[in-house]
Amino acid sequence: MGNIRTSFVKRIAKELIETYNGKFTTDFDENKKLVEEFSTVSTKHLRNKIAGYITRMVRQRS
DSSP states (O other), rough: OOOOOHHHHHHHHHHHHTTTTTOOOOOOOOHHHHHHHHSSOOHHHHHHHHHHHHHHHHHHHO
């Protein structure tokens, strides 16, 4: 079974991917830095959840 993510994490991730389409890669650490740069996420835990979801979405699209 997979991880369940909240609608907030999914919404922010989808908005970031639509806005900065070519910036995100399949590398989690790089995406983590980009999420911190492009969004106003206040906690490290939430930033990592969003970066992980973005990484999974980019890998699925490849």
